[in-house]
Amino acid sequence: MSVVARPQAPFGRRIVHVTDRRVAGPYVALTARDRGGPAPLAGQFYMLMTPTTWGGGADGRPYLPRALSFARAVSTADGIALDFLFEGVGPGTDRLMEVGVGDELLIAGPFGNGFALDGERWPVLVAGGIGLAPIVALEDELRELDGVRATTFVGMRSIDHASAAGLYELEHELATEDGSAGHQGYVTDLVKAHLEEHAESTVYACGPAAMLEAVRVLCAELGVPSQLAMESGMACGFGACYGCVVPTKDGFTRLCVDGPVLDGSQLDTALISGAPH
Numbered sequence: 001m002s003v004v005a006r007p008q009a010p011f012g013r014r015i016v017h018v019t020d021r022r023v024a025g026p027y028v029a030l031t032a033r034d035r036g037g038p039a040p041l042a043g044q045f046y047m048l049m050t051p052t053t054w055g056g057g058a059d060g061r062p063y064l065p066r067a068l069s070f071a072r073a074v075s076t077a078d079g080i081a082l083d084f085l086f087e088g089v090g091p092g093t094d095r096l097m098e099v100g101v102g103d104e105l106l107i108a109g110p111f112g113n114g115f116a117l118d119g120e121r122w123p124v125l126v127a128g129g130i131g132l133a134p135i136v137a138l139e140d141e142l143r144e145l146d147g148v149r150a151t152t153f154v155g156m157r158s159i160d161h162a163s164a165a166g167l168y169e170l171e172h173e174l175a176t177e178d179g180s181a182g183h184q185g186y187v188t189d190l191v192k193a194h195l196e197e198h199a200e201s202t203v204y205a206c207g208p209a210a211m212l213e214a215v216r217v218l219c220a221e222l223g224v225p226s227q228l229a230m231e232s233g234m235a236c237g238f239g240a241c242y243g244c245v246v247p248t249k250d251g252f253t254r255l256c257v258d259g260p261v262l263d264g265s266q267l268d269t270a271l272i273s274g275a276p277h
């Protein structure tokens with residue numbers, strides 16, 4: 001397994017300008033030009049907020065920035081074009097839904113550990129819902145490595161949600177819960193069928209905790225390594241607040257520093273209580 005030194009976040013928050021906004025079903029993708037940070041690795045994340053519209057809701061929320069994975073990072077002569085993909089599920093993401101082209105975002109990052117690629121095994125990428133973001137980034141990373149053959153499975157609630165994969169021309173096999181496109185059922189049905197034929201795989205997954213747990217259990221049963229991009233409530237994103245601790249076999253760990261990607265073998269369960277999704 002190749003462990004690459006993580007790109008370090010510059011100190012403090014910085015302003016980035018939004019250069020593009022696209023809508024796919026319930027999801028919004030924002031592109032922002034980052035002139036102050038290093039190129040991130042798939043699975044790393046940023047803390048985001050807006051400079052002027054944050055806070056001030058009925059209960060003062062959103063007070064803290066929100067953690068978002070990046071979905072695509074393209075190096076340009078004028079900084080890194082960073083894509084963020086999200087759905088409005090609460091005060092923070094609702095504010096981000098209102099952001100348009102030309103607006104500013106305040107970001108800090110990239111934080112955390114990305115996926116550690118295992119060059120020897122077949123990469124199997126698994127995305128559930130908004131967990132698509134780091135999986136797009138990982139597919140981009142793999143495409144740049146010559147000769148790497150990856151298989152990607154995406155699970156969505158409906159064809160409407162699945163349109164997010166179209167924003168990134170992602171080659172994938174699709175499962176929808178309502179059967180409106182692709183296989184009707186859970187994405188793990190597709191993953192199981194694949195792994196039963198190809199135990200020489202390594203699974204890289206991001207999605208709701210229940211999906212990650214199903215992937216973890218399946219991989220453990222079949223002896224397949226898994227790397228799971230997890231979520232927990234994050235207040236700072238860089239190790240200071242201990243708000244993001246999750247239980248592992250070796251005790252509690254800060255997900256923002258030691259994750260968000262954890263090896264499935266480190267966990268008794270991926271069902272983290274209090275995980276936002």
Ligand SMILES: Cc1cc2nc3c(=O)[nH]c(=O)nc-3n(C[C@H](O)[C@H](O)[C@H](O)COP(=O)(O)OP(=O)(O)OC[C@H]3O[C@@H](n4cnc5c(N)ncnc54)[C@H](O)[C@@H]3O)c2cc1C
Binds near residue numbers: 045062090276277
């Ligand atoms: C490393 C990382 C990467 C992430 N990447 C993305 C991404 O790329 N795109 C994206 O859309 N989101 C991403 N998230 C999730 C996002 O940060 C959270 O959903 C965040 O809470 C949204 O903020 P909010 O104010 O909009 O909603 P919140 O008010 O925080 O609520 C979000 C949802 O979670 C529920 N919720 C909140 N707290 C709890 C709790 N304690 N127990 C159970 N349910 C709870 C709420 O009911 C609501 O439905 C990521 C999170 C992490 C940690």
Ligand code: FES
Binds near residue numbers: 235236239242243245
């Ligand atoms: S979010 Fe503050 S320590 Fe992890």
